[in-house]
Amino acid sequence: MSGRVLVGVKRVIDYAVKIRVKPDNSGVVTDGVKHSMNPFCEIAVEEAVKLKEKKLIKEVVAVSCGPQQAQETIRTALAMGADRGIHVQVTGKDYETLGPLQVSKILAALAKKEDAQLIILGKQAIDDDCNQTGQMTAALLDWPQGTFASEVSMEGDKLKVVREIDGGLEMIKINTPAVVSADLRLNTPRYATLPNIMKAKKKKIANVNPADLGVDLTSRVEILRVDEPPQRQAGVKVETVDDLVGKLKDTGRI
């Protein structure tokens, strides 16, 4: 199977940053906060580049939806080995309400437009933990899906996917074209080093409007309120077992 792989990459708040909720509880503080590529998206890009290095696919196209800064994320994907990028411009209110449904519609439209054989996504984003985009994209395209992939290999024009599920590993064989969502143990993403970033500056990023793809971005979900999780209470140390039983009785546990 030769052809094109579409890799979706999302710009999220960096995993190491301490998240703060806005004072009006409408969302999370993003201004001036360090952003980077979603770790699962890095794994997805790495897998696509590995497939290209094995000569199983011809071209890796990195796609990101968002405002101007999304281009940085695409550049990182290009530095990791993607051939070209597509920046789907979504700004303002549309971007605030952009969710898996809208993104999967965009990816489905792009997959048809670019004649992609395979879509690889991260299994979920670390900011919303939705774990929906891959599944929705496959449903919209009526393509088979290999989600939570911890191993992907090609056998002819079929895809063998080992999935991480409750209770262990499941191996499935699916037809292509297909959608794969990457889990943590799929591979070890390479670091985008400075020389690669310089080389990637020559690669092209195309700008696309969701309207041109015929995608309606209206959200069916409205965020009412965002709160911090409750503070963890400090534990209490007791001296003897009797103390422990006494304390448990006090709090009504026994």
Place this chain on the structure above:
Amino acid sequence: MANPLRAEVVRLYKNLLYLGREYPKGGDYFRDRLRAAFAKNKSVEDPEKIKEMIARGEYVARELEALYYLRKYRAMKKRNITNLTFGLLHIKILSLQ
């Protein structure tokens, strides 16, 4: 002479500087030590020794990449509690009652 190696050394320095920005003890901490390390060996002439030091620098770069990867992997692993983990916890709690 040392001239073709100079480009390599500069390239290595820039790469390490870039990688060092995310160093856990702070980008400044790393940068100061990087500059000190390169400055200390400024006067070395022998191309063999220079190549050796470049190799050592590239080793440090790989170590940094591994450090960053492990940190990220461990953080992701800790956060992504799967249904299986919840299932096991549930069984454990039931068995205690």
